[in-house]
Amino acid sequence: MILLVAINSKYVHTNLAVRYLYQLCKENYPCDYIEFNINQPLQDVLYEILSKKPEYVAISTYIWNRSYVEKLVEGLKKAQKSIKIILGGPEVYFDSLEEWKFVDFIIRGEGEYSFLDLCEHIAAGREYIQKEYPPFDLSKLPFAYKDENLDQSRIYYYESSRGCPFRCSYCLSSIEKGVRFAPLEKVFEELDYLFKKQVRLIKFVDRTFNANKERAIKIIEFCKQKSQATQVHFEIDPTLLDNDIISAINNSKDNLFRLEIGLQSFNPQTLDAIDRFYDIDRIDKNLKKLMENKKAIVHLDLIAGLPFEDFLSFKKSLDKTLLYFADEVQLGFLKMLKGTKIRNEATKYNYEFFKDPPYEVISNSFISFEEIYKLKKIEDLIDKVYNRQYLYYTLRYIFQKVSPSEFFEKLSSKVDSSLNTREFVKELYRAVKDDFVLDKTILKNLFRFDILRRFPEEFLPEELAVSKEEKERIKQAIYQATEYQALGEPKEIIRRSRACIFEFDIERFIEDNSIEKGYFLYIFFEEKIKKIKLQ
Secondary structure, three states: OEEEEEEEOOOOOOOHHHHHHHHHHOOOOOEEEEEEEOOOOHHHHHHHHHHOOOOEEEEEOOOOOHHHHHHHHHHHHHHOOOOEEEEEOHHHOOOOHHHOOOOOEEOOOOHHHHHHHHHHHHHHOOOOOOOOOOOOOHHHOOOOOOOOOOOOOOEEEEOOEEEOOOOOOOOHHHHOOOEEEOOHHHHHHHHHHHHHOOOOEEEEOOOOHHHOHHHHHHHHHHHHHHOOOOEEEEEEOOOOOOHHHHHHHHOOOOOOEEEEEEEEOOOHHHHHHOOOOOOHHHHHHHHHHHHHOOOOEEEEEEEEOOOOOOHHHHHHHHHHHHOOOOOEEEEEEOEOOOOOHHHHOOOOOOOEEOOOOOOEEEEOOOOOHHHHHHHHHHHHHHHHHHHOOOOHHHHHHHOOOOOHHHHHHHHHOOOOOOOOHHHHHHHHHHHHHHHOOOOHHHHHHHHHHHHHHHOOHHHOOHHHOOOHHHHHHHHHHHHHOOOOHHHOOHHHHHHHOEEEEEEEOHHHHHHHOOOOEEEEEEEEEOOEEEEEEEO
């Protein structure tokens, strides 16, 4: 019996590879698959695998699980010497058996044809020798989740194409030639199945979802028509965006789509060095257009550690990226993946990087370790303050006065991002108030507004706390007002809401940067925000 094993990075993730191979092999060869994650105790995983009494164990291997897999295969082989171990996946594409003491077979490249061939050799009792196989016909790719009892809380990965039209030197996709597409009829049938099951998230693994514009729009429109409660994630190339795709996305219901857009850098010399196709003006225009009437959740990626990108250059790329005000910005660090052009050119740019996965850069000719470390600290703050939207409106004001990168760099030496949220918010306010030249009244009111949007009143810094006199005024205003009747009885509103009096109309300031002075009561009630101007 062959047992296909997935070691995912989190429980919510699902593994396409083991499902594909199981669906392809189950009719002709005794096999099964099982999923774990890297947070599970190794002994538990060993026991569960061995309890199924497999003769062969095939493990899908990636940079995030390699260290775990190394221990797992050692444990399997030492616990049961007769067991045969097969590895596949991108992390072992360039490995030899000499590097894996406890492994019997390595499957390189796409696994479908080679794994079927291996199964045939095993069944016939013949020796298996890996050879070159043609790319797998995606029209024959089985539906990964056929007959599976789906868990709505998990992420379901989906593949409608393989390959990438680009040749970015840091990416394993650059090794493949061309892009192949699954038939649209097959894609629609399988997506419809997942939509009917109302899974939480379908995440396309296509390297460049919009490589074929017309096809991408057809899939987008199908998702708009069929999805009821399911969110859909695409990886989009920003240069290939145009008005038609943007219009299709922005004419959907809110948050139906999640778009991951790899910018990586805005430095032309850097983009040339990594063989990345780009048109900076077009990218800028497309992103601004996308953000105008934004309906999708937009996630933008940058990579630190690329050639010709020094600390100051990277900060310029970061400033430009943050000022699009996407929902999330990920500041990633270059991984020197085996087999990529950039790893083969490591000496050309004096790259130093860790020898173990994920092979992250330490330094190069353009950026020092100290500067990489600074960016790590900035990354922590961006994730906590910007991506989690603690200061959604406050940042829009601050970034008019100081560049985003300078703001986060200065804060990174003042604020401990590992603090619990309540203490972090208070330390954040002290640092912003003391270290930047800002209008204190505007800062105080915006900071208050942002925190009360997200958190209970106790999270407000002491200086911004709601006073007893203010609470009494709020109480009287709620009892007298008619605007809040839809929320319930005044007593219930006071009990269940967060409320605060502001010194100007916050919503108007957010809309057009103008200040209408006066006293404005805002009530934060579940997902609703209500406002009334006090006399």
